[in-house]
Amino acid sequence: MRVTRDFLRGRGRDAMSEADKDILERAVDRIDTLPARTIVTRRGDRLRNSTLLLEGAMCRYMDARDGFRQLVALQVPGDFVDLHGYPLHRLDHDVGTLTEARVAVVPHAAIDSIVADHPQLARILWRSTLLDAALHREWIFRIGRLDAAGRIAHFLLETYHRLKATGRGGNGTFELALIQQDLGEACGLTSVHVNRTLRRLREEKLVEAVRGTVTILDESGLARVGEFDPDYLYLEEGPWQAAAA
Amino acid sequence: MRVTRDFLRGRGRDAMSEADKDILERAVDRIDTLPARTIVTRRGDRLRNSTLLLEGAMCRYMDARDGFRQLVALQVPGDFVDLHGYPLHRLDHDVGTLTEARVAVVPHAAIDSIVADHPQLARILWRSTLLDAALHREWIFRIGRLDAAGRIAHFLLETYHRLKATGRGGNGTFELALIQQDLGEACGLTSVHVNRTLRRLREEKLVEAVRGTVTILDESGLARVGEFDPDYLYLEEGPWQAAAA
DNA sequence: CGGAGCGTTGAAGAGCATCAACTGGAGTGG
DNA sequence: CCACTCCAGTTGATGCTCTTCAACGCTCCG
Incomplete structure (x- = not known):
């Protein structure tokens, strides 16, 4: 191989x-x-x-x-x-x-x-x-224009799509080796605020992140919060396109 | 030519x-x-x-x-x-x-x-x-890690160095065709806050921006506020290096 | 001379940071 | 086997930074 x-x-x-x-x-x-x-x-x-x-x-x-x-x-x-x-x-x-x-x-x-x-x-x-x-x-867009919930939603969806493209994850679940501190460093937030925001996203039944595993509960809801459109990833035919076809 | x-x-x-x-x-x-x-x-x-x-x-x-x-x-x-x-x-x-x-x-x-x-x-x-x-x-760094004053200081210094490299501006002055709204859109801030922050930077005698002309009053002070280091611009021999030599 | 666009300032409040304390699990050594 | 430590996660209290909304002045230009 x-x-x-x-x-x-x-x-x-x-x-x-x-x-x-x-x-x-x-x-x-x-x-x-x-x-x-x-x-x-x-x-x-x-x-x-x-x-x-x-x-x-x-x-x-x-x-x-x-x-x-x-x-x-x-x-x-x-x-x-x-x-x-x-x-x-x-x-x-x-x-x-x-x-x-x-x-x-x-x-x-x-x-x-x-x-x-x-x-x-x-x-x-x-x-x-x-x-x-x-x-x-x-x-830049994510950090400059979105609030904490939007940034995290956007980041998680981006990572989900990227991993899925390589055959890792799918079905709304993927492994993410980032602790909350890392997530904050990626999104321009403190780990404390990441924690509170993740709780909110969990309570709203959008996404769960526990011990390195992320489970997307409501992809379209999460995409709305994060103003996420995977265009910029230049992915080949994916499920959102397949669904549209 | x-x-x-x-x-x-x-x-x-x-x-x-x-x-x-x-x-x-x-x-x-x-x-x-x-x-x-x-x-x-x-x-x-x-x-x-x-x-x-x-x-x-x-x-x-x-x-x-x-x-x-x-x-x-x-x-x-x-x-x-x-x-x-x-x-x-x-x-x-x-x-x-x-x-x-x-x-x-x-x-x-x-x-x-x-x-x-x-x-x-x-x-x-x-x-x-x-x-x-x-x-x-x-x-990403600028927006994610710096406060309003830092972001504006960093952005102005970046633009100054880039323009200087092409022979436009120098001696601490350059033309910048951005209104405060644009500056906000670049730095992830509202135009109102850009205005207040520019006033502060002016009062602290670091930089002045009036009617499309930016005047850097204290480059090293501004660099401190903006945590600015021009390394990432990959410039050829410039004044900071010449000064060090 | 009136309007539009940009800049400026004030007041109020939301969002996030900061500081601090505590929990629970994993690993470590007695 | 249990105490101990360390680290990640969690939660509360407080305050600052920045946003929001609103008003007004200035300058340019039709």
Whole structure:
């Protein structure tokens, strides 16, 4: 089975030819396992490799003066976590694991060859970094315009759809390795307020989150609260489209 | 004089060979002038061209249900406003002008040729879209972790540095075509609170913003309030580095 | 000269942060 | 096997930041 099986899965992987998939697969130098809750790369680091997340959860974040951090991205399996480090050379933020993580390491030299010799695959890699940027934009919207309930609803739905696209979760349930503190750091809230807000969402029978498992009770109600529309995830045919058809 | 003169100016343009600059210049199909305060492309639009901003100010934004909008990017001259539309094909947000804008239109077909035949230039275009993503991340941090004064301070310093990199502004002064309402939409604040916060920043002799002109009175003080570090702009040698040397 | 758009200010209140205390479960060592 | 600690979650009390609503002034322009 291919190590890169989940790359762009459910999000345009079909645009890759079998040859492209082989080339990407061969670009992998090695597989690493990273322990939970550790820093992988720091702001300012010069990168020589990029990391494809195979299993587990990672995040990208920035530190504020007061000691709190702001997550700028949650990475799920199939994500090319720091591919943007390839054209940028150095990172503008920290990267860390949330759970133990299995990753494939891809040397930038291998990507150089892809860019030089396989423009079609290069465009797909480029595209994958821009899917990340689309997520960034939605995070700006989420934090800038939604209240606490909306932010959490939106974040949970986003994560649900992303995980579902890779075959993890579905049927309204998924595993989420974030504690309430992390959730707050993702949504610009304190863990205390996350706790109260989750209680409200639970009382309103919209969503439940207990011990790392999220259960969506009322997806359309949650989508209303979070003003959520999965367009920006650029997913392939999904259940909301299938339902409309 | 080259139309694409300001592309990546002050932010890695030197990595482009003269040949690359010529190729990019020839990729321009035509020059358009867009009126102020109009929508250029809408969420969901399929794009066949991308737009290089030559003069003026544009923005990218998303609408919330309550009628307010959230800016996700401010575009200054030299920005390839919607180059991400090339690998993504369709947009996940709206693009509009703030002032009258002069733009260069680049057909995606021309970029196809660049990707196929000029990998070095393609990587530079790729990089330019990731500079945008780095800005997105900093916007997430700004809105998620800073208070009103910090957000405005950070936003003004970011814009100052970006404009300075293209030769516009410097010496602590620059033209900013945003009304207080826009500033609020960029920073996740109401225009009323922007007004009060600007007054405070003025009273503390940090920055003045009157009728489209921003005057930075105390750059280091402002940077402290906004927790601002221009690293993420990936600027070439600038005054803060020159001062350190 | 009247209106529209932007800026400014005041008053009141909602939402979220802060501080603090307590619960329950998991892991650890006696 | 039980005390102990640690960590995540939970809840209460209080106050600040920012929003909301409203009014008014200024400037530009038809």
